[in-house]
Structures are given as structure tokens and as C-alpha cells.
Amino acid sequence: MDGTTQAREADPVSTPFDDGELYDVLFGEFRFDLDFYLELARKARGPVLEVACGTGRILIPCVRAGVDIDGLDLFPAMLGTLRRKAAALGFAPTLHRSDMRSFAVPRRYALVFCAFNGFVHCLTTEDQLQALRTWRGHLAPGGAVVFNVFYPGREFLSGPEGEPVLEGETRHPVTGLPVRIYDTRTFDRVAQVQHSCVEIQELDDQGRVATAHRSETDMRWTFKPEMELLLAASGFARWEICGDFDRRPLTRDNDQMIVFAWNDPPPAAASPR
Numbered sequence: 667m668d669g670t671t672q673a674r675e676a677d678p679v680s681t682p683f684d685d686g687e688l689y690d691v692l693f694g695e696f697r698f699d700l701d702f703y704l705e706l707a708r709k710a711r712g713p714v715l716e717v718a719c720g721t722g723r724i725l726i727p728c729v730r731a732g733v734d735i736d737g738l739d740l741f742p743a744m745l746g747t748l749r750r751k752a753a754a755l756g757f758a759p760t761l762h763r764s765d766m767r768s769f770a771v772p773r774r775y776a777l778v779f780c781a782f783n784g785f786v787h788c789l790t791t792e793d794q795l796q797a798l799r800t801w802r803g804h805l806a807p808g809g810a811v812v813f814n815v816f817y818p819g820r821e822f823l824s825g826p827e828g829e830p831v832l833e834g835e836t837r838h839p840v841t842g843l844p845v846r847i848y849d850t851r852t853f854d855r856v857a858q859v860q861h862s863c864v865e866i867q868e869l870d871d872q873g874r875v876a877t878a879h880r881s882e883t884d885m886r887w888t889f890k891p892e893m894e895l896l897l898a899a900s901g902f903a904r905w906e907i908c909g910d911f912d913r914r915p916l917t918r919d920n921d922q923m924i925v926f927a928w929n930d931p932p933p934a935a936a937s938p939r
């Protein structure tokens with residue numbers, strides 16, 4: 667030994683989806699979109715697939731409501747947490763560990779949905795098209811694909827870069843101590859990709875950082891006309907793009923982008939008497 671620090675193999679970079687329990691501490695109680703997806707799932711005229719279902723924030727309430735719903739996600743930790751929570755309630759939904767861009771599962775669905783920005787993890791146009799074509803290919807006749815992503819408005823695009831921003835604070839459900847999430851963002855405005863270095867801090871009872879969990883993730887943003895091109899290029903017959911969960915049109919650049927897309931032409935108008 668010569669006294670210098672031994673070079674270490676770099677640890678693989680964690681993603682925010684490598685720890686489903688920690689994800690749930692921050693996001694498990696989010697309800698802003700739950701009624702919207704739950705109602706769609708309840709009204710679906712056949713089985714439902716949730717793509718990028720995560721820890722079951724939406725899927726589990728659907729199962730409890732009696733919806734015939736399957737889930738799909740790439741990250742084992744997210745699916746593991748979902749399975750554990752569902753089992754505690756006496757349910758064992760069918761879950762597929764697969765990439766949202768290129769899966770093939772046996773059922774065809776009346777509704778395929780992807781909540782809470784799942785689609786932004788398709789980082790290139792080719793990824794986006796592959797995902798949309800795959801989702802479309804799993805629709806039963808008359809079925810719909812529905813998903814929501816954030817809209818890349820002025821506030822988002824001119825947001826702070828390279829400095830940590832406190833995104834949220836909650837209490838740990840077990841210890842009752844504060845948990846904070848910081849995001850340090852950088853933007854590739856040509857590729858339309860945001861890179862996030864995430865730090866989740868668990869504080870002790872003196873307000874000091876007891877544990878810091880670091881992870882990284884990328885998100886691709888998409889504008890509305892671009893989304894319409896993607897839907898057309900992936901073969902949908904028609905679509906509707908809304909600005910909020912009440913289905914009002916997308917008109918403001920701080921709106922949500924909520925996409926409904928169908929394989930089939932609109933139902934025929936009732937014939938005149």
C-alpha cells in the first residue's frame with residue numbers, strides 16, 4: 667500500500683425506482699390523479715393494463731374497486747413493493763416486469779393507461795414511437811390509451827439549473843421524522859431531456875441529515891403538436907389532448923398534457939329518424 671486511496675469500481679448509478687418503499691414515502695399518498703384513472707378503469711368495457719404502474723398507487727385502488735387490471739413496470743423494486751402491499755390486502759394482481767417500449771403480453775385491453783409522467787422515461791423519438799405502438803397493439807377493439815405528462819411550459823423550461831431545489835417535504839410514516847426531496851436539474855434543450863440528480867434526505871430529531879439517498883433520472887419533454895405527430899406516426903386513428911383531469915382543452919403552458927388515443931374511428935352518429 668502506498669497510502670493513496672485505492673481506485674474503486676464506480677457504483678452503478680441508482681434511479682429513483684430502485685427503492686419502492688422510499689418512493690412510497692414521498693409519492694405513495696399522491697391523490698391528484700387517482701379519481702380520474704379510477705373512474706376510467708371502472709368504466710372500461712374489459713380488462714385494463716397500467717403501464718409503468720410503479721408501487722401500485724393507482725393500480726391497488728383499482729383492484730380494490732373490482733377492476734380487472736394488470737400492471738407492468740421495468741423496475742423490480744417497484745413491483746416488489748406493489749406485490750407486498752397488494753398481498754397485505756389479500757390481492758395478487760398479474761404484474762409483468764417489462765420495458766414499456768417493447769413488451770408483448772397475452773391479453774388485449776379495453777384501457778391501457780400510464781399515469782404520473784411514466785411516458786417521459788421514453789427518452790428519444792424512437793423510444794416514444796415504440797412505446798405508443800406497443801400500447802396501441804395491446805388494445806382490444808374500441809379500446810383507448812390514456813396517459814398524462816407534464817407540459818414543458820415557460821416556467822419549467824426556464825427553471826433553475828445546476829442547483830438543488832427543495833421539491834417536497836413529508837413525514838416518514840414509521841419514524842414521523844421529516845423526509846425531504848431535492849432535485850438538481852440540468853437541461854439538454856436540443857434533445858428535450860432533463861437530467862435530474864435527486865437527493866432524498868431523512869432527517870433526525872435534531873433536523874440533521876441522518877441518511878441521504880442519491881439517484882439520477884432523465885425525462886424527455888414533449889410539446890403538444892409533437893405529441894400529435896407521435897400519435898399519428900404510431901398509427902392511432904384519433905386522439906384528444908386535454909389540459910387537466912376535468913378534460914378541458916390544453917390552452918395554457920402550465921397545464922397538464924392528458925392524452926386519449928383510440929385505434930378506431932369515432933362511434934357512428936345516431937342515424938336520423
Ligand SMILES: C[S@@+](CC[C@H](N)C(=O)[O-])C[C@H]1O[C@@H](n2cnc3c(N)ncnc32)[C@H](O)[C@@H]1O
Pocket residue numbers: 683693717718719720721722723724738739740741744764765766767780781782783784787
Ligand atoms: C413517476 S413513476 C410513476 C409510478 C406510478 N405510475 C405512479 O403513478 O405512482 C414512473 C414509473 O415508470 C417506471 N419506468 C421507468 N422507465 C420504465 C420503462 N422503460 N418501462 C417500464 N416502466 C418504466 C418506473 O419504474 C416508475 O414506476
